Amino acid sequence: MIVGNSHTRMIKAALATRAGPGMPAGDVEVCWLNLGAKSHFGDTSREDAMTKVRSLEVSDLLVMSLIGTLHNLIGLFEHESPFSLAMTTNDPPETSAGRQIIPRNVMSEVFKDYAERTPVFKQLAGAARCLVVHFCPPPPKEGFAGSGKSRIVDGVAVQLEYAPKYSRLALWKLEEQVVANYLSGLNVHHYPVPLIAATPEGFLSPAYHANDATHANAAFGELLLQDFERMLHGLPRSP
């Protein structure tokens, strides 16, 4: 069973386009969780998801993707007070001129706080008798077709510019790291992005881009599906 946010769509798409050997689609159920009255998205209520999770056998696999999304909410577009994280020895030089650098331990706490404020995640994970795995949103894309997006905010058209790529990458990396630490305390396995799906710098490879700013495509979903199948059969994951 795969349950989560909009990042479950790529797996559903992979199942729909699947050809060749693999798990029959009927053995995989993908649920896009609807988190309440304010949400217009999702096909499964919290209560239905809980019922389904409780019905899983010990030999089943629960895959979740619910947390780790804050980097997109706060960092996909340039904030009116531009910010970033300071470089580390492993990161490329960040353009820090004119932007406020937030200490990583401050931002780590922001991400941790956000994860902890998603109680449905703990509830679902705690209800499962089987192995539970969580995957985060894919890494950011290095570039986009345009420089930003137009949106209507309070009836006014607003042009939002994308944040610089290294800022977006740094935020994604940090949130994934924070989520991995958080999951370890809940006995939930963190599923890192397959190396094959990332560029040498860590961005999402163009072959796996969906047609929007934050999601991956069915090919990425297929990579994950194959790994989840291996997990069910006790085999090592793909590189």
Place this chain on the structure above:
Amino acid sequence: MADHPYRALPPKAFWRKSVAGVVMAEVDPVGVFKLRIQPETRVATAGSCFAQHIARHLKTSGFRYYVAEEGHPIVPQAIRDKHNYGAFSARYGNIYTARQLRQLMERAYGRFIPAEAPWIEPDGTVRDPFRPTVQPGNFVSVAEMEIDRQQHLAAVRAMFETLDVFVFTLGLTECWKARADGAVFPLCPGVEGGVFDASRYVFENQEVTAVVADMGAFLEALRLVNPLAQVILTVSPVPLMATAAPEGHVLSQTIYSKSVLRVAAQMICDTVPGVHYFPSYEIITGAFNRGRYFAEDLRNVTEEGVAHVMGLFLSHAAGIMSATPPAARRTSQAEEATDAFARHAAEFVEVECDEVALDAG
């Protein structure tokens, strides 16, 4: 009956009439306080841990408590609080000595660049030697610490240049400094980060002349960037956690230290225009309260004591008069607002004092 000068003096000049014979919560040792603050007055704070109480009360009293280094708005306020944004007007942590304040000003404007290197912890994290406890979990790299320090010093400059009133609480005379260039640290190296090395660091217990000289240099520098700034000096009533004075007893050294600071504050106020003294030290330590304004550890100040100080401060500086004194008002509200009391208690606990680390064994 012969006339003499005391006959014409007001009640506040007499111990019995203004101290011993007055209800505790109504003792008011302020005397004349010429400074007035308005709701729009930008009031900035710095100093030892007692200054955090002043900052906290200003925040909640409807005045414009000026924070020049607020942290980024994407960070929730609770997390900013935890990471010491807003504890003072900039994220400098506790500034215990006049020398520290003077050097902060000099560092902010590039007139003093200490040679002390960042302190690297065994786990690889990094502390800023001049505010070693300001970042929980420390900085993750030297680069991050240096960027944060640059941002911090820019905020300090903005604060000094645009504040209306600067409240500084003198806390200690004892300090540790680098032998190389005299840079002083808020805490002895080795207590919270750093490694103590007697060949590199030396103890100094400032005398009155040194405190006056440091404060004078600071005030002169402040005037250059903000000629209209007014300054309020207070002396922290919080005793020393420990003394490094040779053969000194912590109680005697506390009295010595506070006496030096009190004298220095008076000398500065008497000679430098625009500097005012507010007697929070006297309110907390005065015999009239029979030690009630100190907590069980005889060191931390109770919320009742802080409320007395701030009630008088707001009364004298802002003209906010209350039908009941602050302490009494708290008592009467306590029964009907248990959660509010709990909140105040929590806030009391929030006021962390770096010096506690000295007694951590």
